[in-house]
Amino acid sequence: MTEIKLEELSNEELLKREKMVKSVTYTLVGMLFVLFALSMFLTFKKGFTPLIVIPIALMPIVLANLGSIKKIQAERKLRGL
Structure with a gap:
C-alpha cells in the first residue's frame, strides 16, 4: 500500500481526505465503544x-487514524487553510 504524500494533494483533496478520515475514525470509535459495552x-x-478482545485489537487502527488526522491538520495549518 502506497503512502499518499499530503504535500502533493490539492487543497480540496486535502480537506476531503480530512473529512473522510475524521468520519471513519469517529464512527469506528463509536462502534468499538458499543462493542466493548456489549461484550462487558x-x-x-x-x-x-472472547468478543471483548475485538475492540482492544482494533484500537491501533483508531490510533493510526488519529495520527493521520494530526498530520492533515498540520498540513492545513502550513497552507493556511
Missing part, C-alpha cells in the same frame, strides 16, 4: 466471552 454486559451476564 455479556461478560457479566454469562461469563467471559
Whole structure:
C-alpha cells in the first residue's frame, strides 16, 4: 500500500481526505465503544466471552487514524487553510 504524500494533494483533496478520515475514525470509535459495552454486559451476564478482545485489537487502527488526522491538520495549518 502506497503512502499518499499530503504535500502533493490539492487543497480540496486535502480537506476531503480530512473529512473522510475524521468520519471513519469517529464512527469506528463509536462502534468499538458499543462493542466493548456489549461484550462487558455479556461478560457479566454469562461469563467471559472472547468478543471483548475485538475492540482492544482494533484500537491501533483508531490510533493510526488519529495520527493521520494530526498530520492533515498540520498540513492545513502550513497552507493556511
